[in-house]
Amino acid sequence: MTRESHVEEKHPRAESIKLREKMTRGVEKNVTALAGLLAHGRGEAFDYILGEETTAPGMRAITAAAATLLLADHAVLSVNGNVAALCPEEFVELSNISGAKLEVNIFHRLPGREEAIEKVLREAGAEEVLGVGEDASARIDEIYSDRRRVDPEGIFKADVVFVPLEDGDRTEGLMRMGKKVITVDLNPMSRTAQYATVTIVDNVVRAMPLLISEVERLRGEDVEELRRIVDSYSNREVLSDSMRVMLERLRELSEKGVFLELHDR
Ligand code: ATP
Ligand code: MG
Numbered sequence: 001m002t003r004e005s006h007v008e009e010k011h012p013r014a015e016s017i018k019l020r021e022k023m024t025r026g027v028e029k030n031v032t033a034l035a036g037l038l039a040h041g042r043g044e045a046f047d048y049i050l051g052e053e054t055t056a057p058g059m060r061a062i063t064a065a066a067a068t069l070l071l072a073d074h075a076v077l078s079v080n081g082n083v084a085a086l087c088p089e090e091f092v093e094l095s096n097i098s099g100a101k102l103e104v105n106i107f108h109r110l111p112g113r114e115e116a117i118e119k120v121l122r123e124a125g126a127e128e129v130l131g132v133g134e135d136a137s138a139r140i141d142e143i144y145s146d147r148r149r150v151d152p153e154g155i156f157k158a159d160v161v162f163v164p165l166e167d168g169d170r171t172e173g174l175m176r177m178g179k180k181v182i183t184v185d186l187n188p189m190s191r192t193a194q195y196a197t198v199t200i201v202d203n204v205v206r207a208m209p210l211l212i213s214e215v216e217r218l219r220g221e222d223v224e225e226l227r228r229i230v231d232s233y234s235n236r237e238v239l240s241d242s243m244r245v246m247l248e249r250l251r252e253l254s255e256k257g258v259f260l261e262l263h264d265r
Pocket of ligand 2: 166168169
């Protein structure tokens with residue numbers, strides 16, 4: 001079992017390698033599905049293009065997401081095997097400061113996986129975890145996978161659902177049920193990114209601490225100010241601007257070269 005990181009801090013791709021180690025540990029603990037590794041790899045590719053940092057449009061989406069969470073009557077944070085491997089502490093903290101409930105919701109409900117994710121969340125400090133076992137007794141007819149099973153006290157009755165790294169079918173189903181959907185997705189072209197109410201095009205490990213700070217900052221604001229933020233937000237614009245960041249970065253790199261020092265040799 002890989003317990004500690006084998007990567008040295010000075011390795012140029014140290015951060016990315018550490019995340020891969022978290023993902024493989026997630027698989028070893030039955031928290032993450034093998035298909036989750038593929039989804040992570042797809043995310044990495046987009047992160048490389050994005051420049052592996054939070055962008056200005058990403059930050060605008062984070063502010064709108066924080067205001068949407070604070071205005072919700074009943075918000076739920078949906079936790080899958082990838083986020084449980086990458087940032088469970090941040091999910092528990094976001095739940096604590098926003099009042100949103102935590103619900104395990106996974107594509108492949110294989111034996112023991114929900115319980116393994118619940119354990120990770122409880123170890124990270126969660127007191128209540130919805131959606132495990134028989135608790136996921138409600139069905140969403142709009143969704144055609146195991147994820148249609150949800151907790152009647154959680155996603156089923158939620159008005160706002162935070163579903164990072166989500167599959168397009170499920171996001172579409174939640175939207176059709178009239179819910180507001182907030183997502184984090186490095187691919188601005190994915191169906192989830194395109195369907196959602198608020199799409200944060202960023203790596204979930206960078207977005208979560210920023211989302212927590214924004215919720216803390218906006219918690220003291222009055223409802224009118226929060227509504228103003230939500231009403232003036234355009235996800236279409238944020239998606240276009242996120243793609244433009246990628247486009248411009250590629251243009252710049254294609255003109256200047258990626259690793260100047262290597263090319264100059
Ligand atoms: P869709 O079903 O929405 O069209 P997809 O089939 O390409 O998208 P899924 O596997 O269903 O992708 O969902 C996973 C999504 O999560 C992908 O778009 C991937 O880019 C993104 N992703 C993976 N890892 C991360 C991460 N660490 N941070 C943010 N996004 C990520
Ligand atoms: Mg998909």
